[in-house]
Amino acid sequence: MIGILGSEWYKLQKSKAIFLLFAGPIAGLLIGLVVDINLLPGEAINKWHLALLSMNLNYALLFLPLITGVFASMICRYEHQAGGWKQLLAMPVTRGKVFIAKYLLLVTVILGMQILYLGSVFVVGIVHGITDPFPMVIVWKSILGGWIATFPLVALQLGISIMWKSFAAPFAVNVCFTLPAILAINSDRFGPYYPWAQPFSMMYIGGNTEDVFFIPWDQLLTVVGGSFLIFFICGYLYFQRKAV
Amino acid sequence: MIGKLVAQDVLKIKRKGIWFLTFLGPFGVVALQMVNYGVRKAYLLQQSDDDWAYYISNVSAFSPFALILGIAILTSFMASIENETNGWKQLTALPVSKMAIYLSKFTVLVMLLFLSSILLALFSLSYGVFLNLGDEIPYLELLKYSIYPFLASLPVLALQLWVATVSKNQGIPITVGVFGVILSYSAYVLPDWMIWKWPSLLNQWNEPMINVLFGLTFGAILYVIGMVDFMRRDVK
Amino acid sequence: MEYIVETNQLTKRFGKEIAVDRVDMRIPKGEIYGFLGPNGAGKTTTIRMLLGLMKPSFGSVQVFQKFLNEDRLNILKKVGSLVENPSYYPHLTAYENLEALRKVYGIPKSSITEVLELVRLSDVGNKKVKGFSLGMKQRLGIASALLHNPELLILDEPTNGLDPSGIIEIRNLIKRLPAERGITILISSHLLSEIDQIATTVGVLNKGHLIFQDTIERMREYSKQKVLLSVSDREHAWQSLVAAGIKAELHNGMISLKEKSDEKVAQAVRSLVHNDFSIYRVEEEKGSLEGIFLEMTTEEKSL
Numbered sequence: 001m002i003g004i005l006g007s008e009w010y011k012l013q014k015s016k017a018i019f020l021l022f023a024g025p026i027a028g029l030l031i032g033l034v035v036d037i038n039l040l041p042g043e044a045i046n047k048w049h050l051a052l053l054s055m056n057l058n059y060a061l062l063f064l065p066l067i068t069g070v071f072a073s074m075i076c077r078y079e080h081q082a083g084g085w086k087q088l089l090a091m092p093v094t095r096g097k098v099f100i101a102k103y104l105l106l107v108t109v110i111l112g113m114q115i116l117y118l119g120s121v122f123v124v125g126i127v128h129g130i131t132d133p134f135p136m137v138i139v140w141k142s143i144l145g146g147w148i149a150t151f152p153l154v155a156l157q158l159g160i161s162i163m164w165k166s167f168a169a170p171f172a173v174n175v176c177f178t179l180p181a182i183l184a185i186n187s188d189r190f191g192p193y194y195p196w197a198q199p200f201s202m203m204y205i206g207g208n209t210e211d212v213f214f215i216p217w218d219q220l221l222t223v224v225g226g227s228f229l230i231f232f233i234c235g236y237l238y239f240q241r242k243a244v
Numbered sequence: 245m246i247g248k249l250v251a252q253d254v255l256k257i258k259r260k261g262i263w264f265l266t267f268l269g270p271f272g273v274v275a276l277q278m279v280n281y282g283v284r285k286a287y288l289l290q291q292s293d294d295d296w297a298y299y300i301s302n303v304s305a306f307s308p309f310a311l312i313l314g315i316a317i318l319t320s321f322m323a324s325i326e327n328e329t330n331g332w333k334q335l336t337a338l339p340v341s342k343m344a345i346y347l348s349k350f351t352v353l354v355m356l357l358f359l360s361s362i363l364l365a366l367f368s369l370s371y372g373v374f375l376n377l378g379d380e381i382p383y384l385e386l387l388k389y390s391i392y393p394f395l396a397s398l399p400v401l402a403l404q405l406w407v408a409t410v411s412k413n414q415g416i417p418i419t420v421g422v423f424g425v426i427l428s429y430s431a432y433v434l435p436d437w438m439i440w441k442w443p444s445l446l447n448q449w450n451e452p453m454i455n456v457l458f459g460l461t462f463g464a465i466l467y468v469i470g471m472v473d474f475m476r477r478d479v480k
Numbered sequence: 481m482e483y484i485v486e487t488n489q490l491t492k493r494f495g496k497e498i499a500v501d502r503v504d505m506r507i508p509k510g511e512i513y514g515f516l517g518p519n520g521a522g523k524t525t526t527i528r529m530l531l532g533l534m535k536p537s538f539g540s541v542q543v544f545q546k547f548l549n550e551d552r553l554n555i556l557k558k559v560g561s562l563v564e565n566p567s568y569y570p571h572l573t574a575y576e577n578l579e580a581l582r583k584v585y586g587i588p589k590s591s592i593t594e595v596l597e598l599v600r601l602s603d604v605g606n607k608k609v610k611g612f613s614l615g616m617k618q619r620l621g622i623a624s625a626l627l628h629n630p631e632l633l634i635l636d637e638p639t640n641g642l643d644p645s646g647i648i649e650i651r652n653l654i655k656r657l658p659a660e661r662g663i664t665i666l667i668s669s670h671l672l673s674e675i676d677q678i679a680t681t682v683g684v685l686n687k688g689h690l691i692f693q694d695t696i697e698r699m700r701e702y703s704k705q706k707v708l709l710s711v712s713d714r715e716h717a718w719q720s721l722v723a724a725g726i727k728a729e730l731h732n733g734m735i736s737l738k739e740k741s742d743e744k745v746a747q748a749v750r751s752l753v754h755n756d757f758s759i760y761r762v763e764e765e766k767g768s769l770e771g772i773f774l775e776m777t778t779e780e781k782s783l
């Protein structure tokens with residue numbers, strides 16, 4: 001397993017795909033710098049929340065779900081290109097382990113991106129001269145929570161990217177699921193149950209219970225955990241059966 | 245000659261799900277409103293006196309970036325059909341100019357997107373009628389808010405086609421598409437010169453026609469730039 | 481005999497089409513097994529099943545006397561393969577490609593330089609594979625197959641795309657392996673001349689059926705020469721031979737003898753001379769393996 005992971009990391013690290021890691025955090029940084037947080041409506045207890053709010057909408061709602069799909073396609077691309085699957089699976093490895101290794105690699109990359117994004121939030125705050133104490137909830141809920149919320153999305157996208165050679169097809173599926181999240185987050189009936197809305201819900205730090213965006217943790221985890229299991233198991237089983 | 249190439253390209257996109265996506269895009273945009281109105285119709289009808297206008301504005305809140313996404317997906321699909329089958333090599337070995345090859349792809353994409361726009365108008369109309377938004381159906385507005393964004397998005401189409409045809413790695417055009425979507429989602433804060441803002445039909449003069457004219461002009465310019473670059477490059 | 485590969489009634493169906501039909505393949509240890517068959521015969525499909533890339537519709541595969549579906553991982557540790565077109569990662573260099581594989585096998589790095597040396601790719605080891613020529617990719621494919629010092633090497637059309645000197649080079653390399661490293665080799669091809677020059681055992685597959693499987697010597701026997709007689713008044717000469725109970729055919733103005741032993745030929749000649757026919761020429765026609773191969777595969781009958 002260590003061997004497969006090492007090999008997967010090696011292949012990714014040598015491809016230019018790894019630069020994608022910086023795209024999101026940089027975009028977030030730019031948005032955060034452009035938007036004047038002091039003009040945002042609402043009295044916040046802590047200005048850091050405002051900084052995050054200004055950056056999150058684009059990042060968590062659209063960018064994060066979409067880019068997970070792009071990453072998934074990227075790490076399958078070089079296998080699809082010139083018989084990579086054939087070669088990989090003719091080695092003494094099980095398909096299950098290959099699937100898990102690819103999955104672990106993906107979530108590690110997303111974690112890296114989340115950490116970079118945290119850096120962006122920090123820079124935005126410094127540039128805007130925020131003096132309030134840095135709320136650690138940003139780290140726990142936004143960064144790690146948002147990361148965990150992508151787990152089911154990653155599983156689904158990995159499965160689809162293994163299935164289809166082209167980039168456009170998995171992306172189209174991803175888009176079809178991501179767009180409704182824009183509506184879902186505004187609905188307290190559907191929002192909590194819609195997996196593609198979870199990265200946003202997790203990354204959002206509103207505070208009090210009356211807030212429309214507030215969703216209890218355990219509920220989130222049930223939705224995320226449940227959809228993760230479904231997507232992961234489907235992808236895993238599909239890969240077992242796939243003819244190469 | 246170009247007619248034959250277009251016919252060939254239309255043949256090539258068979259069974260790739262492209263027609264389905266052309267249908268799905270406008271359907272999805274209206275379906276989101278079906279959910280929206282289905283869940284809180286009473287509330288939404290209260291929001292304004294002109295229910296049709298308000299409904300159209302709801303639909304067109306989504307159509308611009310559905311369009312941008314559609315463009316990214318369709319262009320990448322078109323390019324990968326050739327990439328996956330070594331088709332560029334075969335195409336350029338035919339007695340046709342590279343210019344015609346590029347134009348043919350562009351034409352097919354324009355046709356597909358135009359079809360999408362018309363479907364959007366039809367779907368919005370049907371659901372609007374179903375909602376019973378009033379007897380005075382604003383046909384012109386419906387058509388306008390379906391076709392204008394499409395015309396205003398031509399520069400994005402030209403750009404995406406360019407990137408997709410010259411990239412070996414389709415991750416590049418898709419990533420460009422992701423950024424385009426994010427930009428168009430934040431259209432209201434974007435400066436007027438950004439092409440991703442145009443499909444939203446917003447501008448400081450409040451005149452959608454300006455976006456359409458910009459779209460046509462810069463669409464043509466970007467198209468030529470992309471084509472010249474495509475012709476200049478070696479075939480992969 | 482110790483078989484390295486043994487399949488039993490191996491069958492693969494794609495929908496209604498049967499690509500591989502009840503194949504009993506036997507590859508003895510240390511042999512170079514030439515797997516012959518025309519395009520679409522099912523060679524690649526069989527090889528995919530040997531590697532567990534595809535599940536058989538019916539039948540079983542044993543490699544190193546273990547069942548593939550039970551011991552796949554242990555078996556694959558000792559198998560190197562090159563299936564159809566060479567597999568590679570275009571964005572990596574030749575060295576890096578092997579490194580990505582090496583990490584999975586968990587073997588020392590020295591093996592990379594070793595195999596690169598073996599297939600003569602050391603000079604371009606640091607070049608991205610997407611810039612490789614077809615032949616260089618093929619060599620890299622062979623290097624990947626040899627990387628972990630396998631005991632069984634499965635090569636599907638390995639000389640595809642190689643230039644003549646490359647073919648000879650690879651051929652010599654393949655020939656050396658059984659002796660030097662004790663490797664058993666399965667090599668598929670649709671070219672008989674190719675197999676003829678390296679194989680020690682041959683299996684011929686046609687339309688999914690294994691129609692011949694034996695040593696190369698036995699295969700050559702089928703292609704033994706014909707004996708042709710050029711005579712005067714050949715119609716009558718032929719009739720007299722047949723009347724005398726000698727199996728012969730009239731062919732392109734020559735009489736061809738079916739039984740080729742010295743004795744039978746002598747008997748035929750004696751009979752002709754006795755009947756006053758003039759014998760102008762007695763010659764042997766070199767029957768080619770190609771001819772036999774074509775005969776086998778077109779007539780679709782079992783030998």
Ligand SMILES: Nc1ncnc2c1ncn2[C@@H]1O[C@H](COP(=O)(O)OP(=O)(O)OP(=O)(O)O)[C@@H](O)[C@H]1O
Binds near residue numbers: 525526
């Ligand atoms: N995945 C598949 N789905 C359907 N049919 C297949 C599939 N793979 C192979 N076949 C069919 O099985 C038959 C055997 O194919 P195979 O690739 O094994 O031939 P081959 O002997 O390797 O030929 P070649 O010399 O051309 O490489 C062919 O008729 C082919 O159409």
Ligand SMILES: [Mg+2]
Binds near residue numbers: 525
């Ligand atoms: Mg084959």
